[in-house]
Amino acid sequence: MMNIRFSRKQLCIPxxxxxxxxxxxxxAVIVYYAFTDGSGRFTLENLLSFFSNGNTIGTLCYSLxxxxxxxxxxxxxxxxxAYVLARSGLKRGPVILMxxxxxxxxxxxxxxxALKEILTVLEGNLSLHPFLNTVIAMTYDYLPFMILxxxxxLLQLDESLLEAASDLGxxxxxxxxxxxxxLSMPGIVSGITMTFLPAMTNYVILDMIYNSTYIxxxxxxxxxxxxxxxxxxxxxxxxxxVICIVTLITGRGDRNNAENRGAIL
Amino acid sequence: MSExxxxxxxxxxxxxxxAVVENFNLTVKKGEFVTFLGPSGCGKTTTLRMIAGFxxxxxxxxxxxxxxxxxxxxxxxxxxxxxxxxxxxxxxxxYENVAFGLNLKKLPKPVIAEKVRRVLEVVDLEGFEKRxxxxxxxxxxxxIAIARAIVNEPDILLLDEPLGALDLKMRQEMxxxxxSMHERLGITFIYVTHDQEEALTMSDKVVxxxxxxxxxxxxxxxIYNEPKNAFVADFIGESNIFEGRMAASMTVxxxxxxxxxVDNVPKDxxxxxxxRPEDVLITEPGKGQLTGVVDSVVFKGMYYEITALCGxxxxxxxxxxxxxxxxxxxxxxxxxxxxxxxxGVLMNVFDGTITKDGRAAFAGGEYACDLTQLYEGSHRSGxxxxxxxxxxxxxxxxxxxxxxxPVKAVSMSDEPRExxxxxxIISFIYKGSHYNYTVRTADEEDFVLDEDDLWxxxxxVSLMIPEDQIILKRKQGAV
Numbered sequence: 177m178m179n180i181r182f183s184r185k186q187l188c189i190p191x192x193x194x195x196x197x198x199x200x201x202x203x204a205v206i207v208y209y210a211f212t213d214g215s216g217r218f219t220l221e222n223l224l225s226f227f228s229n230g231n232t233i234g235t236l237c238y239s240l241x242x243x244x245x246x247x248x249x250x251x252x253x254x255x256x257x258a259y260v261l262a263r264s265g266l267k268r269g270p271v272i273l274m275x276x277x278x279x280x281x282x283x284x285x286x287x288x289x290a291l292k293e294i295l296t297v298l299e300g301n302l303s304l305h306p307f308l309n310t311v312i313a314m315t316y317d318y319l320p321f322m323i324l325x326x327x328x329x330l331l332q333l334d335e336s337l338l339e340a341a342s343d344l345g346x347x348x349x350x351x352x353x354x355x356x357x358x359l360s361m362p363g364i365v366s367g368i369t370m371t372f373l374p375a376m377t378n379y380v381i382l383d384m385i386y387n388s389t390y391i392x393x394x395x396x397x398x399x400x401x402x403x404x405x406x407x408x409x410x411x412x413x414x415x416x417x418v419i420c421i422v423t424l425i426t427g428r429g430d431r432n433n434a435e436n437r438g439a440i441l
Numbered sequence: 442m443s444e445x446x447x448x449x450x451x452x453x454x455x456x457x458x459x460a461v462v463e464n465f466n467l468t469v470k471k472g473e474f475v476t477f478l479g480p481s482g483c484g485k486t487t488t489l490r491m492i493a494g495f496x497x498x499x500x501x502x503x504x505x506x507x508x509x510x511x512x513x514x515x516x517x518x519x520x521x522x523x524x525x526x527x528x529x530x531x532x533x534x535x536y537e538n539v540a541f542g543l544n545l546k547k548l549p550k551p552v553i554a555e556k557v558r559r560v561l562e563v564v565d566l567e568g569f570e571k572r573x574x575x576x577x578x579x580x581x582x583x584x585i586a587i588a589r590a591i592v593n594e595p596d597i598l599l600l601d602e603p604l605g606a607l608d609l610k611m612r613q614e615m616x617x618x619x620x621s622m623h624e625r626l627g628i629t630f631i632y633v634t635h636d637q638e639e640a641l642t643m644s645d646k647v648v649x650x651x652x653x654x655x656x657x658x659x660x661x662x663x664i665y666n667e668p669k670n671a672f673v674a675d676f677i678g679e680s681n682i683f684e685g686r687m688a689a690s691m692t693v694x695x696x697x698x699x700x701x702x703v704d705n706v707p708k709d710x711x712x713x714x715x716x717r718p719e720d721v722l723i724t725e726p727g728k729g730q731l732t733g734v735v736d737s738v739v740f741k742g743m744y745y746e747i748t749a750l751c752g753x754x755x756x757x758x759x760x761x762x763x764x765x766x767x768x769x770x771x772x773x774x775x776x777x778x779x780x781x782x783x784x785g786v787l788m789n790v791f792d793g794t795i796t797k798d799g800r801a802a803f804a805g806g807e808y809a810c811d812l813t814q815l816y817e818g819s820h821r822s823g824x825x826x827x828x829x830x831x832x833x834x835x836x837x838x839x840x841x842x843x844x845x846x847p848v849k850a851v852s853m854s855d856e857p858r859e860x861x862x863x864x865x866i867i868s869f870i871y872k873g874s875h876y877n878y879t880v881r882t883a884d885e886e887d888f889v890l891d892e893d894d895l896w897x898x899x900x901x902v903s904l905m906i907p908e909d910q911i912i913l914k915r916k917q918g919a920v
Contacts, residue, residue, distance in 0.1 A: 336528040339495050342515045343522045344542035344593065350516075354541075358532045 209409035222410035232395060232411065236418070239391040242307075243375040246314040250322040250371050251364065253315065258326035258363075259356075263333070273327060277320050284317075288384045291316055295385065306389045313381045318374065322367040329363030330356075365426050373419050446471040446596060446629050447492065452501035454487055459885065461487050462653045465501070469597075469631065469646075474623050476632045478640040479650035480676070480868075485633045486525075488650075489599050492631060493522045505596065521590035522599040526606060527582045529574045535561075535585055536570035542593040560592040563622065580611050587622070597629045604639065616642055637677050641665065649673050651868075670782050671877070674715040675870045681721070681756055683873045684784065685714040693781050696754045696873070698730055700774060704781040711784040713872075718746070718759040720778030729771030731756070735764045754873040785870075785877065786848060786889040793844040793913075795837040799825035801911060803844045804886035806862025806904065810844075810911040812837055843914040850910035851890035853880070853902040861903040864888065866896055880904065 213219045226232050257276065261269045279287055291313055295302060302309055333356065341351045379393035392415050399408030445468045452465035462484040469475050477485035490496045492503060494515030503511040510518055521542070529538050536557055543553045561567050564584035574582065583603060590598055600619075604612045620643050623630050634640055640647050641661040649656045649664060649672075657669040668674035671682050685695030687710045693702045695714045706712060726732060733749035733756060740763075747758040749770060756772065764770055793803030799821075800807040813819045815837065818830040826836045857863055864882035871877075876895060880888045880902060888904055896902070 334528065336524050336526065337530060339493075339515070340522070340524060340528040340530070341541070343493060343495075343520075344589070345516045345545045346541075347514075347516050350545060355530060355532075359530075361532075 206409045206412055209405045210413045211410075213406060222407050223414075225407065226410055226414060235390050235392060235395050236414070238389075239376045239393075240418075242310055242314070242389070242391060243372050245311055246318065246375040247322075247368055247372045249311060249315045250318055251367065254319060254322035254326055254367065255360075255364075258323050258330055261323075262327050262330035273323070276323050279316075280320050285384070287317070288313065288381055292385045302386050309385055310382055310389045313385055314375050314378070317378075317381060318371045321370040321374075325366035325370070326360065326363040329360045329366075333359055368426055369423065372422060376419070377415065444471055445469065446473075446506060447631075448504040449488070449492070450502050450504065452488065452491065452498045452503070454484070454491060454496060455499045460653055462491075462498075464654055467648060467655070467658065469629060472627050472629055474620070474630045474632065474643060474645045475648065476634060476640040476644040476646070477648050477650055478634060478637060478676075479656075480635055483650040484653040485635075485648075485650050486601055489522075489601055489631065489633050492597070493520055493599050494518050519596045520599060521593050521595040521597075522601065523583075523586050523590050523603045525601045525603065527586040529582055529585055529589070531574050533574070534570070535566070535572045535574065535577070538574065538585060539589045539592055541589060546593075556592055560588045563591070563625075564588045579606055580615070583607065583615065587619075591622075591626060591628065595628060597631060600630065600632045602634055603632075604634075604636075612639075619643060641677070649676065651676070666780075668715055668780060668782065671713040671715065671785055671870050671872070672868075674713075674780065674782075679718050679757065679759070681716045681718065681873055682870060683714045683716070683754065685712050685781070686710070687712060687781075693779065696731055696751055696756075700730060700779055701776045702779040702781055703776050704779075706781055711787060712781050713784050715780040715782065716756075716774055716778055718757045719744075720774060721756060721758040722773045722775070723747070723758060723760055723762065723764060724771035724773050726769045726771045729773040731772040731774075733770060733772060735766050735768050735770055738764055738766055752874075756873065789846040789848065789851065789888050789890075791844045791846075791886060792916075793842050795825060795840045795842060797825060797838045799823075799837070800860065801842065801844050801913060804862045804888065805864075805882045805884050807860040808906050808911055809908045810913060811909060812913070814913045815840075815842065815915050841916045843916055845912040845914070846888075846906055847910060847912075848877075848889050848891055850906055851888055852905045853878070853890065853892060853896065854905055855900070855902055857901075857903045861905065862886075862888070863901065863903045866898055866900045866902060868898065869896070 210222055211218055211220070213221060260266070261273050266272065292302070295309060295312065299305060299309075337355055337359070338351055341355045342348075346354060376391065377393035377396075379391055379397055382389050382391065382394065392411070396408050396411050396415070399405075399411065447469045449465055449467045452462055453460060454462040465484075465488060467475075477488060479485050487496060491498050491511070494510075494513060494517075498511050501511070502509045505518070505520075530541065533541070539557045539560060540553050543556060548556075557570070558567070561569060564587055566581060566584055566588070569577075569581070569585075574585070577585065583606075586603070603619075604615050607615060616639060619630075623643075632640075632643065641664070644661055646658065647661055647664045648658050651672050657664060657673045659667070664673065664677055668677060668680075674680045674682060683695040685693050687706045687708050688694040688699045689708050690705050691702060692699050693704070693706075693712060693714055694700070722729070731751050733751035736748045736750050736755070738748075739746045741759075744759045744761055745763045747760055747764050749756045749758060749772065751772070758772070791803040793801045795812070796802050796807055799809070799812055801810045812825065813821055813827055816827055816829045816835065819827040819835075822828045822834055823836075825838045826834055828834050854861075862882050864880040864886075867879050867881045867887075869876050869878040872891075875891045875893050878890050878892060878896065880890065882888070890904070
């Protein structure tokens, strides 16, 4: 039999090819379009027009607000759920967790359509509460991404640390705020990253619930729909920069707890 | 200094229908160093956790300075714990860890700083305030864990196998340090360990536990010199354990020889006899009380460990003089080297019922037995019925009985068979000529039995009992 051996470098080749084709090249194309005009000449016009247009700046701010609200709501809902599932020793804990994760197995379109029907029954005309509906729909969609990392971190939390805190005189609230919460920071950061970023861009959900709310994703989509690839690319690039900044900020918070990394991301 | 700081009264703790601690009674005086000693799973850590407040006793009360605290949560008890694996907060630095309890008490910042500085001096880690926990060695983490507990000036300091994770040299150093810390601070220490040397070295009082119950409470000297039963003798130090019988009130017979002893036990009582290896003195052949053949000699540094065979009994001797393997030696045991204690279990007693096919069902097994014992003078008439001398036929199916099986009658096998009771060996003691095993079945019944061969703790075995060795008795009030 032939003895085929791969060096580690050779094993990297497929992944390197993948990354070049689907990450580096598209990014280069976006950068190229962002800094050229329709006829391919270099220009900063696209950048300037983004910042001189009140509409686009407004959309950016509004997207940030929506993403922040959705993330906050997700966190507020997910933390107690994850805490109960991970720490209260429920016999059926994993099953209940599964029920929270289960919607992820159902087709996205179907899920949102179902939600739309429910909201229509409750509210009548969906366009009357655009902000509320946006938050509800996105929270519904991203909740599992918040629950999972929190659940993982809380599950790994060493019971003896909580006992130590209470032994040293901490009541239940003090145990939570001085030990449980700080030690679940890695999970919180993972959850925020996995919720905040998509929430800024996913306009498909909004389209599907007939929502007039305009977020960054919708803005980019609208440019590409009219074949203005240059402006669309520039906005994508700006969004990319915003996301980089957010990641850096949360990443710093995370590094302070580097010893306790363990959440999935 | 003689007032009782803590009293445990009739403590019982049940987990999932199994009692892990039972009948626990203990009083601890202020400033004492008390150690709970026992093999793993004996309930010592559970007892400690009940004192700390992490578990509440199922029954009984814990009195701290005369007040019942058994239902008070840990944060309201003036008791602090040093955890087995330290449980230091990884998100806080050394200073914040040590100051944790003081911060909760809302003490002024300078007071906290001063207290932390002083306690770090006590544990010899000055200047470590800003260090991250993860940068500390095991020994340093240990000291921080102690500092974090004693800085709160608790009435009682609980230590749960605090030295278990350290290497031998570090452990011995910390033992001495803890001991001197105890003397300097004047805090009551309650210490849990499975290491008998640690317990004997450090404690004022040792509580030996096994299977959820206290076996003996005493000073290290008492525990070592006057063990109360074969378990304690076997667990603490090396010992020869023999089965014996009192030949007269101050004379005990074992190894087919009569020895004068200092224990006044009625004649003919069955007893266990414990002799420490260093109490067996080698004499010229024929000049001692026992004569034996040297089976092995091992040099142990301070002494030779000599094993001699004397009839079917093996005797371990510690002597500064060596002996020739195969040679015949005499052995003498002085009266104060002989410790007589009540014999362990001689009879296994179970609740059982008679099955339809005439077997006795008990402890998860069914055994053929002689049913005629239930009615004097009767004879068997059917599968499960007997005819009494009066000619009355009695069906015994479903009858509740007391089953007694002598320890000597039971034997073990590693093949499970239908009808046999099965269980795991939970403990054993070497008794000179044989091993004395305790086998626990799935429904928590214990069989005690003797075997010549060595089995391992945890082995799964099935139990064989000859038909004519099963003693059946009718339960009072039963049909």
